[in-house]
Amino acid sequence: MRRSSPTMRDVANHAGVSVQTVSCVINETGNISEETRLRVLNAIEALNYKRNAIARSMRTRRTRMIALLVMDITNPVLSVIASTIEAAAYAQNYTVLLYNTGLDPAREQAYVDSIGDRRADGAIMVNAIGREHALQLVENHIPTVIIDCVTDSPLPTVSVDNLRGAYLATEHLINLGHRRIAHIGGSHRLEIARQREAGYLQALADHNLTYRRSLPSESVQWGYQHGYTAMHRLLQDDERPTAVFAASDELAIGAYRALAEAGLRVPDDISVVGFDNIEAAAYTTPPLTTIHQPFAELGERAFELLLGMLDEANGTPANIVLPPRLVIRGSTAEVR
Incomplete structure (x- = not known):
């Protein structure tokens, strides 16, 4: 015959206290002495008592x-x-x-x-x-x-302040002397992608740069593949960028692959900045400059x-x- 699970009353009887006292100890309410609390806890352990979560939720909402x-x-x-x-x-x-x-x-x-x-x-x-x-x-x-x-x-x-992060990334490239900075972005369906593109454009405008080239993803999934294909498209431009700000580290890593296949070196031929600072960013070749978000x-x-x-x-x-x-x-x- 299957043995029934211990109840709160069993705990009370074992500890020599009332059911109300056991309830107070379990729910951490009321003014219970340390000696009584320990007696109840020992009884709970001895009987292997487990609270019924459903019943408790009905009482506490x-x-x-x-x-x-x-x-x-x-x-x-x-x-x-x-x-x-x-x-x-x-x-x-x-x-x-x-x-x-x-x-x-x-x-x-x-x-x-x-x-x-x-x-x-x-x-x-x-x-x-x-x-x-x-x-x-x-x-x-x-x-x-x-x-x-x-x-x-x-x-x-x-x-995180995505607009500010994108601005910092783009301004870093501007401070290195780059004037043709492209952006590989996420889907415009996502506000996070729109804000990162806005930060890129704002930095260009504040430094009076006229070159603007942004390639957003058509899918809400903006990962390695879009970075790879977008970088291939940028390399076909008559006026090729000297730097790229990618709206995520995954986009940047995808761009790395396209640059390697084209025989171009990072950063000797094209500088690349990502966004996120995922763990893999520190282990790419070369390690990826990026925007850290906590x-x-x-x-x-x-x-x-x-x-x-x-x-x-x-x-x-x-x-x-x-x-x-x-x-x-x-x-x-x-x-x-």
Whole structure:
């Protein structure tokens, strides 16, 4: 005959206290002496008592589950952010429900529809494809934070200053004497890509440079392949650029491959700057000059922001913009 699981009353009897006292110890409430608390904890361990999470959530109206929607979990930037959020949630006794939208708007919509059914306490969206999906979560009374550069967002956001980062990258090339600087960008469907292109254009305008050549991706997936094909196109121009600012390190690494196939050297023939500072950027040949964005801090600040929203005493959530930083390595040099 199967033995039934121990109950809270079993714990109370074993410790010689009331059920209410056991509840206070488990939920960390009430004024319980250290001696009594230890007696209850020892009873819990001795009986191998486990709380019923569903029953507890019905009483507290909290499931301690956080929904995390990520546009593409295979992306090295987004995977680090997601991992940081999961670690921060674990440290606070929260469980993360991971939804990988796979760059598919319909899939993102389906996941948003299901989050309410899973009774998540809140949600974090990393690079949402459809901003209206985040608004839908809020309409369903699910506190939501976005990790993305969303202009004039009614929702709390955490982002890096993408326009400033792109400006720093382009200005670095200008300061090295480059006057023909091209841009390999992401899809204009994504605000993050539009902002990075805007930073590139602003730097050119501020330094009175007339050469402008921007090749955005037609797909929301702007990785190695687009960097490779875009660089091939740039090399066919009559007036070839002497430098390239790529809107991501993956784009820059793809451009490296095209330059190598054309017999050109980085930075002797063309300087290249990326954006993100993924781990691989330091191990390319030559190491890639790039814009660093603090992935771990983005995830940590987003989770802290969400916790503040769950705790109404913390007031109105803010929109947080973190500063980027130029990391100079071996892929840029003075124009020749």
